[in-house]
Amino acid sequence: xxxxxxxxxxxxxxxxxxxxxxxxxxxxxxxxxxxxxxxxxxxxxxxxxxxxxxxxxxxxxxxxxxxxxxxxxxxxxxxxxxxxxx
Numbered sequence: 823x824x825x826x827x828x829x830x831x832x833x834x835x836x837x838x839x840x841x842x843x844x845x846x847x848x849x850x851x852x853x854x855x856x857x858x859x860x861x862x863x864x865x866x867x868x869x870x871x872x873x874x875x876x877x878x879x880x881x882x883x884x885x886x887x888x889x890x891x892x893x894x895x896x897x898x899x900x901x902x903x904x905x906x907x908x
């Protein structure tokens with residue numbers, strides 16, 4: 823097991839430059855998270871009760887928290903005269 827002072831392993835990337843082999847981008851690709859390509863994370867801080875209610879609603883609706891947030895963002899965009907692009 824590497825110690826904290828050791829550098830992470832590297833390997834050449836597509837441009838031939840050395841790159842850490844265990845970056846978040848590489849880990850996502852390994853897990854097959856191609857759905858995140860060209861996406862940006864949007865986050866906020868909410869009460870524990872809000873987070874719990876959101877998770878419970880997602881379970882009741884057999885969907886994900888991300889889908890519920892996407893629906894909410896699109897409704898908000900439409901309400902303010904913007905296209906639903908989330």
